[in-house]
Amino acid sequence: MVKFLLNQSAVVVDQIDPNTTVLDYLREHLYRTGTKEGCASGDCGACTVVIGEVENDNDNDNLVYRSANACITAVGSLHGKQLLTVEDLKQNDQLHPVQQAMVDCHGSQCGFCTPGFIMSMFALRKNNTSADQHKINESLGGNLCRCTGYRPIVDAAEKMFESPQIDQFSPTEESVVTQLNNINRQQPQGSISNANKQFFSPTSSDELADLMLEYPQAKLLAGGTDLCLEFTQFLRDAEVLIYTGRVSDMANITTTEQSLELGAAVTYSQANDCLVDLYPDLKELIERLGSLQVRNQGTIAGNIGNASPIGDMPPVLIALGAELILRKGKETRRVAVEDYFVKYKVTILQTSEFIEKIIIPVPNPGSEFKAYKISKRLEDDISATCGAFNIHIENGITTNIAIAFGGMAEIPKRASHCEKALLNQQWNQQTLELAINEMAKDFTPISDFRASAEYRLSVSQNMLRRLFLETQQDSQPIRITQYA
Ligand SMILES: Cc1cc2nc3c(=O)[nH]c(=O)nc-3n(C[C@H](O)[C@H](O)[C@H](O)COP(=O)(O)OP(=O)(O)OC[C@H]3O[C@@H](n4cnc5c(N)ncnc54)[C@H](O)[C@@H]3O)c2cc1C
Ligand code: FES
Ligand code: FES
Numbered sequence: 001m002v003k004f005l006l007n008q009s010a011v012v013v014d015q016i017d018p019n020t021t022v023l024d025y026l027r028e029h030l031y032r033t034g035t036k037e038g039c040a041s042g043d044c045g046a047c048t049v050v051i052g053e054v055e056n057d058n059d060n061d062n063l064v065y066r067s068a069n070a071c072i073t074a075v076g077s078l079h080g081k082q083l084l085t086v087e088d089l090k091q092n093d094q095l096h097p098v099q100q101a102m103v104d105c106h107g108s109q110c111g112f113c114t115p116g117f118i119m120s121m122f123a124l125r126k127n128n129t130s131a132d133q134h135k136i137n138e139s140l141g142g143n144l145c146r147c148t149g150y151r152p153i154v155d156a157a158e159k160m161f162e163s164p165q166i167d168q169f170s171p172t173e174e175s176v177v178t179q180l181n182n183i184n185r186q187q188p189q190g191s192i193s194n195a196n197k198q199f200f201s202p203t204s205s206d207e208l209a210d211l212m213l214e215y216p217q218a219k220l221l222a223g224g225t226d227l228c229l230e231f232t233q234f235l236r237d238a239e240v241l242i243y244t245g246r247v248s249d250m251a252n253i254t255t256t257e258q259s260l261e262l263g264a265a266v267t268y269s270q271a272n273d274c275l276v277d278l279y280p281d282l283k284e285l286i287e288r289l290g291s292l293q294v295r296n297q298g299t300i301a302g303n304i305g306n307a308s309p310i311g312d313m314p315p316v317l318i319a320l321g322a323e324l325i326l327r328k329g330k331e332t333r334r335v336a337v338e339d340y341f342v343k344y345k346v347t348i349l350q351t352s353e354f355i356e357k358i359i360i361p362v363p364n365p366g367s368e369f370k371a372y373k374i375s376k377r378l379e380d381d382i383s384a385t386c387g388a389f390n391i392h393i394e395n396g397i398t399t400n401i402a403i404a405f406g407g408m409a410e411i412p413k414r415a416s417h418c419e420k421a422l423l424n425q426q427w428n429q430q431t432l433e434l435a436i437n438e439m440a441k442d443f444t445p446i447s448d449f450r451a452s453a454e455y456r457l458s459v460s461q462n463m464l465r466r467l468f469l470e471t472q473q474d475s476q477p478i479r480i481t482q483y484a
Helices: 022-029 097-104 115-126 133-140 150-162 168-186 205-214 227-232 267-280 280-288 294-297 300-305 315-319 417-422 429-442 453-472
Strands: 002-006 009-013 048-057 059-067 082-084 192-194 198-200 219-221 242-244 254-255 259-263 323-328 331-336 342-344 352-363 367-374 387-393 396-405
Touching: 002 168, 009 227, 022 150, 048 168, 059 115, 059 168, 059 294, 082 342, 097 150, 097 227, 115 133, 115 150, 133 150, 150 342, 205 242, 205 323, 205 352, 219 227, 242 367, 254 267, 259 267, 267 280, 280 367, 300 315, 300 352, 367 453, 387 453, 396 417, 417 429, 429 453
Parallel strands: 002 082, 198 242, 219 242
Antiparallel strands: 002 009, 048 059, 048 082, 192 198, 254 259, 259 352, 323 331, 323 352, 367 387, 387 396
């Protein structure tokens, strides 16, 4: 049984196909049709809802609101959470200040995208007392509008900050926290079954490991931002789904002197600050990975587990020398991310094995880390290629270098010829040109709708030139900060 709060009302879900998305559940079971379906693949934001979760910070239980794409969120993942949809915002005859700002700024025409924008703006307002243009753009980057034009919508997002942050939800937050804690305590299971399909929601890694042994055919579901597309785009349902989002010991972020350890259930939004603290160059890359809705749900473990050659985090993790703790039953093994990928969509992961933790080394003093993403759009777009560079230069000599790319081969892969041409050599223009030529030996990229093979190679070679320029003394990082 899955139990969640729809605004203030408890909803129990049982005997339902576990592949059902929150969007389908809202529209087809609850007849809440305010949440729209545009793409059913996480791209347009028309289905944006807000999910409230209890998070403990310094022994205080807080209700944290985050936007999510209902079309790629499995209904079972709502257990012990609060779901807010656009229908919840109006109180009696009074529009919520976010809605009123949209009306005042003429931010809606056909209205199809409007509920999604409103929910993204609502989450932004709940989490911020004020917001700059960058934050507003980031919050709205996952919402598309085909009629209005974005200016009036952005104006509305600015205007909503003129109204008080306290709204009708504020006085009830404490009671919502209590109710959600009660659900999680009293009904820890949160599973669903329907005919021959099952959904499990373990709360510890031991429980998860046992379930993985019991159901070797099971699909692991983390944020679902890749996996749910299997259901919505390819109509390939999973018979057994095991959700990692409630595995408490895999939600931990631990910092030691040597490393940052991320449990496999940690989302991008949760990991963002500590990753950017360690490696500031990841700020832009993470901001450009999917949309805020995708980052609020998606995990780095899912990005690795999906084993896509164009995932953004694998090249980063390879260049950083990150490792994974893989677990099967009680056995664990520690492997380099670099060794995880075998060939297209094939990894070393055995049946019933899963990623438990990601271990990212802290930077070596004097090392520089840079990551560059090339995609057609700045926001919410998959990379044509993504390059990550971890370089140590001492007295003008490259004493250590790791370069890895996504989008250049069937797996995320190191540029070993290129690295060899640079290692222990002068970090100068001459070596650079040699290394750039060597890169052509490392990769034979494909041409597809994202980029031609020639473009992929030449833009990747140019990344090395950019790295060179950015590592010159007194140089400024070359930044693409202008949002389209
Ligand atoms: C609109 C949109 C934009 C996107 N943009 C980007 C982008 O810019 N860059 C990018 O890299 N990706 C992008 N993605 C893809 C996706 O968001 C990422 O790959 C994300 O990291 C997947 O994480 P998840 O938690 O949602 O994984 P899920 O979808 O839950 O799972 C993905 C795969 O990993 C497996 N898995 C999950 N957890 C584990 C585990 N602990 N151990 C082993 N296997 C596991 C699952 O079984 C599944 O096969 C985008 C997706 C969407 C919908
Ligand atoms: S319907 Fe387009 S993001 Fe969900
Ligand atoms: S108002 Fe028509 S799509 Fe945005």
